[in-house]
Amino acid sequence: MAATTGSAGLSSAPPFRLLGSASASTPAQLRLPPAAACRRRSSLRCAASGGGDGGGGGSGSDPALEEQRRRQAELAARIASGEFTVQGPGWMAPLVGRLSKLGPPGELAAALLTRLAGAGAARGGPEIPQAVGSINAVVGQAFFVPLYDLFLTYGGIFRLNFGPKSFLIVSDPAIAKHILRENSKAYSKGILAEILEFVMGTGLIPADGEIWRVRRRAIVPALHQKYVTAMIGLFGEASDRLCQKLDKAASDGEDVEMESLFSRLTLDVIGKAVFNYDFDSLSYDNGIVEAVYVTLREAEMRSTSPIPTWEIPIWKDISPRQKKVNEALKLINTTLDELIAICKRLVEQEDLQFHEEYMNEQDPSILHFLLASGDDVSSKQLRDDLMTMLIAGHETSAAVLTWTFYLLSKYPKVMAKLQDEVDSVLGEGLPTIEDVKKLKYTTRVINESLRLYPQPPVLIRRSLEDDMLGGYPIGRGEDIFISVWNLHHCPKHWDDAEVFNPERWPLDGPNPNEINQNFSYLPFGGGPRKCVGDMFATFETVVATAMLVKLFDFQMAPGAPPVDMTTGATIHTTAGLKMTVTRRTKPPVIPNLEMKVVSDSQEPSRSTPSMVVSAANVASGEDQRELS
Numbered sequence: 295m296a297a298t299t300g301s302a303g304l305s306s307a308p309p310f311r312l313l314g315s316a317s318a319s320t321p322a323q324l325r326l327p328p329a330a331a332c333r334r335r336s337s338l339r340c341a342a343s344g345g346g347d348g349g350g351g352g353s354g355s356d357p358a359l360e361e362q363r364r365r366q367a368e369l370a371a372r373i374a375s376g377e378f379t380v381q382g383p384g385w386m387a388p389l390v391g392r393l394s395k396l397g398p399p400g401e402l403a404a405a406l407l408t409r410l411a412g413a414g415a416a417r418g419g420p421e422i423p424q425a426v427g428s429i430n431a432v433v434g435q436a437f438f439v440p441l442y443d444l445f446l447t448y449g450g451i452f453r454l455n456f457g458p459k460s461f462l463i464v465s466d467p468a469i470a471k472h473i474l475r476e477n478s479k480a481y482s483k484g485i486l487a488e489i490l491e492f493v494m495g496t497g498l499i500p501a502d503g504e505i506w507r508v509r510r511r512a513i514v515p516a517l518h519q520k521y522v523t524a525m526i527g528l529f530g531e532a533s534d535r536l537c538q539k540l541d542k543a544a545s546d547g548e549d550v551e552m553e554s555l556f557s558r559l560t561l562d563v564i565g566k567a568v569f570n571y572d573f574d575s576l577s578y579d580n581g582i583v584e585a586v587y588v589t590l591r592e593a594e595m596r597s598t599s600p601i602p603t604w605e606i607p608i609w610k611d612i613s614p615r616q617k618k619v620n621e622a623l624k625l626i627n628t629t630l631d632e633l634i635a636i637c638k639r640l641v642e643q644e645d646l647q648f649h650e651e652y653m654n655e656q657d658p659s660i661l662h663f664l665l666a667s668g669d670d671v672s673s674k675q676l677r678d679d680l681m682t683m684l685i686a687g688h689e690t691s692a693a694v695l696t697w698t699f700y701l702l703s704k705y706p707k708v709m710a711k712l713q714d715e716v717d718s719v720l721g722e723g724l725p726t727i728e729d730v731k732k733l734k735y736t737t738r739v740i741n742e743s744l745r746l747y748p749q750p751p752v753l754i755r756r757s758l759e760d761d762m763l764g765g766y767p768i769g770r771g772e773d774i775f776i777s778v779w780n781l782h783h784c785p786k787h788w789d790d791a792e793v794f795n796p797e798r799w800p801l802d803g804p805n806p807n808e809i810n811q812n813f814s815y816l817p818f819g820g821g822p823r824k825c826v827g828d829m830f831a832t833f834e835t836v837v838a839t840a841m842l843v844k845l846f847d848f849q850m851a852p853g854a855p856p857v858d859m860t861t862g863a864t865i866h867t868t869a870g871l872k873m874t875v876t877r878r879t880k881p882p883v884i885p886n887l888e889m890k891v892v893s894d895s896q897e898p899s900r901s902t903p904s905m906v907v908s909a910a911n912v913a914s915g916e917d918q919r920e921l922s
């Protein structure tokens with residue numbers, strides 16, 4: 295067994311011990327020599343730590359953060375050096391995976407086998423490289439960060455063992471494509487469904503098999519083109535409320551915490567969009583808003599907690615935390631029941647003629663569409679699906695906006711170009727669908743933000759049958775993490791992978807997606823389980839970004855806590871995104887040569903058409919969506 299003792303600066307517990315040869319068995323196209331891996335690794339944090347294109351201002355002087363980065367770099371170097379690599383038998387890992395699902399005795403046997411593996415005899419045939427991790431190695435950092443180091447050293451597929459738990463980590467686009475698209479029927483949502491069961495039940499995200507097929511067919515039509523277009527007005531109204539809040543902060547000279555404001559903005563949007571409920575969380579906190587947050591925090595905690603305390607029989611009944619969660623769920627369910635009842639009455643009063651692009655103008659919500667289409671109002675499935683969409687469409691969009699504004703504060707040239715485009719496209723009123731189609735550079739900013747900060751950073755699957763992945767046989771019951779983070783940061787695929795560069799996506803090119811990027815870019819997943827809200831979310835984040843940067847400049851607030859990443863279901867900041875917001879001063883109006891000579895007594899009108907406007911050269915708007 296390889297030496298695993300901690301070195302100075304690392305926890306005394308071992309970080310990752312690697313079982314299995316990296317050199318013999320890793321897919322060649324993704325392997326990097328350890329030295330190169332180390333060099334590339336050193337730039338990983340730049341996007342998250344303020345490496346802009348000049349003008350960003352550093353935020354990395356916090357000693358705790360510096361120490362954390364030093365430890366991460368040291369761990370990365372040790373992983374890349376192959377220090378923890380030993381040989382292990384190929385049959386063992388699938389067996390460990392199966393044993394660990396048989397309850398405590400199986401888990402114990404699996405742990406023993408794992409320990410013995412280093413001394414086990416190597417056998418012929420390809421073996422997936424293995425890493426045995428200690429929880430201590432990843433505590434205090436986003437878990438996908440060390441997975442990136444392991445990927446650079448061990449390639450597009452490797453096995454990670456945490457005690458008795460075993461996961462396959464996939465960072466190879468061809469393998470991701472195989473799992474998500476080509477052989478998607480052979481994979482379920484696995485542990486994700488188990489973790490989210492308490493809140494989403496068998497809603498569309500965790501559902502598998504027949505339930506998923508039936509519900510997907512019922513829900514996708516609800517997000518038709520006409521509905522998404524109608525939502526543009528809603529995005530504008532909610533963003534306008536946020537603008538008013540920011541305007542007040544700007545005039546009061548108060549800094550604002552943008553992450554929580556974006557969370558409120560997207561909660562207000564998704565509440566109206568899914569079940570026509572105005573949380574109005576940008577204006578005040580009420581019981582239901584608090585209940586939604588309690589539930590969301592619990593889902594996030596469960597998805598990252600190493601020990602499932604919520605399953606311990608007596609503890610789960612007496613724990614104050616679990617009591618609070620249960621009360622929150624009860625309130626949300628009661629509210630949902632009321633909303634369903636109200637909506638049902640509306641549908642009954644309607645002179646209903648249901649058709650493909652059916653939409654009620656007064657209540658264009660997804661709930662209204664589902665009830666009008668004949669969905670069973672009394673079913674638990676309907677509630678599960680509504681809860682699923684509330685959660686799926688809330689935190690993801692909030693995280694995209696948070697990291698976009700962080701990146702913009704670090705890249706002032708991108709911000710200037712963005713503001714040029716917005717100034718030339720948006721008029722005085724709220725954005726229209728035509729405006730959104732013209733906001734091409736704004737869309738590229740969102741595309742690129744989603745590349746650097748994919749939400750969620752990993753996709754979870756479980757194999758339902760034996761399969762071959764990247765030339766390796768895998769068994770039934772394997773838990774798999776497809777690291778979208780690794781795919782989006784792969785230095786082999788992307789030039790200057792860590793640089794925020796919206797220009798990498800040509801304005802006159804197609805909207806980047808998993809198909810035209812051959813599964814190296816998966817902002818909304820891929821295959822039959824692809825996000826149903828991709829167009830909704832793109833328009834929502836484009837509208838909010840455009841409206842905000844039209845009116846304000848954003849800078850990191852003086853003395854703001856350093857911005858680093860932590861994981862829940864999406865990537866959060868560790869301590870918020872504190873920004874100083876200032877009203878934009880209008881650029882000076884410069885007369886052009888065609889301007890009529892005005893007499894001293896005549897003031898040129900601000901709206902004179904022959905004024906030069908700081909117009910970006912925006913290509914004509916075409917529909918940006920390639921529907922999957």
Ligand code: HEM
Nearest residue numbers: 498499686687690691694749753818819823825826827831
């Ligand atoms: C920027 C915002 C968003 C991002 C980045 C995002 C991302 C994703 C991703 C990556 C998946 C695939 C998960 C997997 O394969 O395991 C997914 C699935 C899903 N998303 Fe989104 N999403 C966003 C917004 C939304 C919105 C606004 C809605 C609803 C209106 C939504 C509803 C769903 C649903 C229902 C699924 C499950 C689809 C299925 O399994 O059939 N998402 N999303």
